[in-house]
Structure formats: C-alpha cells, structure tokens
Amino acid sequence: MKYYIFFVLLLVGGYKLGKLIIEGKTKQVFDLPDIAGHCLLLNKDRITAGDGVKAHDMEGKAAISNQTNAKVFEILKSAGIKTAFVEMVSPTAFVSKKCDMVPIEWVTRRLATGSFLKRNPEVPEGYRFTPPKQETFFKDDANHDPQWSEEQIISAKFNVNGLLIGQDEVDYMRKCTILVFEILEKAWALRDCALIDMKIEFGVDTEGNILLADVIDSDSWRLWPSGDKRLMVDKQVYRNLTNVTAADLDTVKRNFGWVKDQLDYLKPTIHHKVVVFMGSPADQEHCQKIAKAARDIGLNVDLRVTSAHKATEETLHIxxxxxxxxxxxxxxxxxGRSNGLGPVLSGNTSYPVINCPPPSDKLVQVLKYFKLLLFM
Ligand SMILES: Nc1ncnc2c1ncn2[C@@H]1O[C@H](COP(=O)(O)OP(=O)(O)O)[C@@H](O)[C@H]1O
Ligand SMILES: [Mg+2]
Known part of the structure; x- marks a missing residue:
C-alpha cells in the first residue's frame, strides 16, 4: 500500500500562511512564518451587527473593506500616525505588524447619535461635541462591550506584548484617537461628508510600540453626506434593517463601494509649502532643524535667505x-538681533507667520532671569 502525503501550502498574495492566530466575525488573522513580527489579515465576505447576532454573507464585501481600509491607513500614515498597516497584498488581504491587541474600542463622536443617546437620553440627537467626545468600551461581545472609564482601563493593568497599559499609554491612545478622528473628519469634509463618529483599536507590536491597528472601514464610522442623516452611507443602514432582503444587502454594498471610491479624492489637491525665511546664512543650522521636523511629518519645505531690514522689497517679492x-x-x-523679519512678513500677508528667532546665549540668560523671577 502506498501512502501519499499531500502538503497543502496556503498562499495569499504570494505570502506563505502560517497558523491561524485568531478568527473574528469579519476577519481571519494568519501568522506569516517568513516575515518575523508580521501577520496577514484576510477579510471575509460577511457583514454582522449587534455583536454578531445579526449576520449575512455579502459577496464582494471583503474586497471593498480591504481597499477601504488600505486607503484610510495610507491617509493616516502620510499624516504621521504610527500604524500597524504595512500593505495590501491581495484583493481581500493585507499585511500588518503582528500585534497583541489592547482590548478596548476607542470611540470619538462629533455629533450625538446612536448608543450615546440611549445612555444619555436627555441629550438631543445632533448635539455637537466641541472638542469631540471620547468614549472607551471594553471589547467583550458576551457582555455587549460595556463602557469603561479611564480608571477601569488603568486598573485592569493590561499586559499587552509585555507593555503594561498605565496612565501614559492611555494618554497616548486618547491623543492619537482624537488626531485620527480630526484627520479623517477634515479629509471627508473635502467631499462634503460629515464624519459623525468612529471607533478604532490599538495593538502593541513585538517591539513594544503602541500602534493604531485592526481596520478602519465602513463598519468603523458613521458618515453622513452633506451632514444629512437620511443620506447615511455606513453600516448603520444595515443595523436599521429588520427584514434583510437581497435588495437591502445590495444597497448596503453599493454604499460601501461608493465610500471606497470617494477615498481616492480625499487627498488635499492644493499645493502646500512651509517657507523658512532666514535673515542670514548664519542661521542655517537652526533652520535645518526646523525643516527636518516639518519634513518628518510629511510637509514640503523651502529655505530662503533674505534680510527684512536690508532688502525689504526682495523679501516681500519672494x-x-x-x-x-x-x-x-x-x-x-x-x-536674530533686529528680529524684524517676522513682523515684516506678518504685516504684509494673510498667511500665518511663525516667528522663531535662533536661540542665543543672551536669550538663555534672559529666560533664566525670568525663571528666577517666577519662582522667587
Ligand atoms: N495587527 C493585528 N495583529 C493581531 N491581531 C489583530 C491585528 N489587527 C486586528 N487584529 C485582531 O483580529 C481579530 C479579528 O478581527 P475581527 O473579525 O474584526 O474580530 P471581532 O469579531 O473581534 O471584531 C480581532 O480580535 C482583532 O483585534
Ligand atoms: Mg472587529
């Protein structure tokens, strides 16, 4: 008797898949044995709501979600947010840094709607939060993701990939959550769409860095074109359905596809520039530091030498x-010295001017004197 041993090598996007690390409602996460510290997330053609109580197959949803997520993460990465996303590797999969997940959903709201109104019935729908409202929920489907306070998160002493989640880590994730919301809110405004609220998740990679992880797709936010709730194009349309027909599912899918396509237009088309004017080439070193900081966050920078008091006309011409x-x-x-450049520029332009004279020994002495006066 002959025995044949078949090795089934599962390849996705050219990547050899290792073991299935975790399977959730809409994604499978696979180990990537050939790339240390990374994993592959495979989207499913599945839509769910109400902690998975309501669920339907939806052909093509995996590909739409995958592209939506990739486009959103590219926007966030280019704005300087540290994310786990690496790249899309097939129509339905992407490679990510392998993380242990912080089991918290970080929610940001611009307008009051949905579950916020149930928990705060006195607040009218559409109440505008300025700054955006932040809420945190412990990821626990069986108990319907209970809302958790900051104190509960810190007291839980989560150890995620060796990192203890304490006050500093919570502060970082809070700040990052607001930033993510504001970046995407401004981006969507370019298409006259109001980002109403959204949720994100964080993970800790194998090197102990906190990264924006999981996915951001049409399941993550409420999005109202022209700020009109009746035009909603997010998963709420599906949540609201009582009897789900094939036509309903088609509408939901068409909305998701529209959102995915709109994301191509969210990049600002206007040319931007940070222009560093220096009064003398002697300030070059200081200016290069400013330029580097600006370039590190993705800004275009020019350095120009011009003296406002010796060549005012030339300065204004530039x-x-x-x-x-x-x-x-x-x-x-x-x-330095005259320090007239900033006022000359700001007196002649409606664009913002940041006056940033080079540090000098004298300045340090003056600051020390101020400090002395303050703490006497
Ligand atoms: N970069 C990552 N590394 C490891 N796990 C991840 C990463 N991104 C997301 N996950 C986890 O993958 C699991 C599957 O996702 P999903 O289907 O959305 O699950 P759920 O049903 O819990 O929401 C989730 O537990 C999620 O936290
Ligand atoms: Mg999920």
Whole structure:
C-alpha cells in the first residue's frame, strides 16, 4: 500500500500562511512564518451587527473593506500616525505588524447619535461635541462591550506584548484617537461628508510600540453626506434593517463601494509649502532643524535667505511668489538681533507667520532671569 502525503501550502498574495492566530466575525488573522513580527489579515465576505447576532454573507464585501481600509491607513500614515498597516497584498488581504491587541474600542463622536443617546437620553440627537467626545468600551461581545472609564482601563493593568497599559499609554491612545478622528473628519469634509463618529483599536507590536491597528472601514464610522442623516452611507443602514432582503444587502454594498471610491479624492489637491525665511546664512543650522521636523511629518519645505531690514522689497517679492503659487502656506521667520523679519512678513500677508528667532546665549540668560523671577 502506498501512502501519499499531500502538503497543502496556503498562499495569499504570494505570502506563505502560517497558523491561524485568531478568527473574528469579519476577519481571519494568519501568522506569516517568513516575515518575523508580521501577520496577514484576510477579510471575509460577511457583514454582522449587534455583536454578531445579526449576520449575512455579502459577496464582494471583503474586497471593498480591504481597499477601504488600505486607503484610510495610507491617509493616516502620510499624516504621521504610527500604524500597524504595512500593505495590501491581495484583493481581500493585507499585511500588518503582528500585534497583541489592547482590548478596548476607542470611540470619538462629533455629533450625538446612536448608543450615546440611549445612555444619555436627555441629550438631543445632533448635539455637537466641541472638542469631540471620547468614549472607551471594553471589547467583550458576551457582555455587549460595556463602557469603561479611564480608571477601569488603568486598573485592569493590561499586559499587552509585555507593555503594561498605565496612565501614559492611555494618554497616548486618547491623543492619537482624537488626531485620527480630526484627520479623517477634515479629509471627508473635502467631499462634503460629515464624519459623525468612529471607533478604532490599538495593538502593541513585538517591539513594544503602541500602534493604531485592526481596520478602519465602513463598519468603523458613521458618515453622513452633506451632514444629512437620511443620506447615511455606513453600516448603520444595515443595523436599521429588520427584514434583510437581497435588495437591502445590495444597497448596503453599493454604499460601501461608493465610500471606497470617494477615498481616492480625499487627498488635499492644493499645493502646500512651509517657507523658512532666514535673515542670514548664519542661521542655517537652526533652520535645518526646523525643516527636518516639518519634513518628518510629511510637509514640503523651502529655505530662503533674505534680510527684512536690508532688502525689504526682495523679501516681500519672494513672499508674493509663494502666495501666488501655493494654496496652503506657512511662513517661518528666523532672524536674530533686529528680529524684524517676522513682523515684516506678518504685516504684509494673510498667511500665518511663525516667528522663531535662533536661540542665543543672551536669550538663555534672559529666560533664566525670568525663571528666577517666577519662582522667587
Ligand atoms: N495587527 C493585528 N495583529 C493581531 N491581531 C489583530 C491585528 N489587527 C486586528 N487584529 C485582531 O483580529 C481579530 C479579528 O478581527 P475581527 O473579525 O474584526 O474580530 P471581532 O469579531 O473581534 O471584531 C480581532 O480580535 C482583532 O483585534
Ligand atoms: Mg472587529
């Protein structure tokens, strides 16, 4: 008798899959044995609501979710957010840094709606939160993801990939959550869509970094075109269905597809520039530090040498040229001694001017003197 041993090598997007690490309602997470510290997330053609109580197959949803997520994470990465997302590797899969997940859903709301109204019945729908409202929920389907306070999160002493989640870690995730919301809110505003609320999750990678992880897709937010609730294009349409027909599922899928396509237009089209004016080439070193900091967060930077008191007309001419060709501008003025550059620029432009004179020994002495006065 002959025995044949078949090895089934599962490949997705050219990647050899290792063991299934975890399977949730809408995704499977696979180990990638050939790339240390990474995993592959495979989306399912499945839509669920109410902690999985309501669930339907939806052909094509995995591909739409996968592309939506990839486009959103590219926007966030280009804005400097530290994320686990690496790249899309097949129509329905992407590679991510392998994380242990912080079991908290971080929710941000601009307008009151949905579950917030159930928990705060006195608040009218549409109440506007300024700054956006933050809420945290412990991920626990069996208990319907209970709302948790900051104190509960810290007291739980979560150890995630060796990192103890304490006050500093919670502070970081809070700040990052608001930033993510504000970036996407501004991006969606370019298409006249109001981002009403959204949820994100964080993970800790194998090196102990807290990263924005999981996915952001049409399941993660409420999105109202023209700020009109009746035009909603997010998963709420599915949540609201009592009898789910094939036509209903088609509508939901069409909405998700529309959102995925709109994301291509969310990149600002106006040219931006940070122009660092320096009064003298002697300030070059200080200006390079400013330029590096700006470039590190993805900004375009020019350095120009011009003296406001020796060559005022030339300074203003350079400024006018930038005003003519760029839609979004910030001028940074670096000049010692007379320190007239900043005021000359700001007195002649409607764009923001940041006055940033180079540090000098004298300045340090003055600051020390101030400190002395303050703490006497
Ligand atoms: N980068 C990652 N590394 C490891 N696990 C992840 C990563 N991103 C997401 N996950 C986890 O993958 C699981 C599957 O996702 P999903 O189907 O959305 O699950 P759930 O039903 O719990 O929401 C979730 O537990 C999620 O936290
Ligand atoms: Mg999920």
């Amino acid at each position: 400024m006018r040229q930038y005003e003519d060709t760029h839609g979004a501008l910030v001028f940074i003025a670096v000049a």
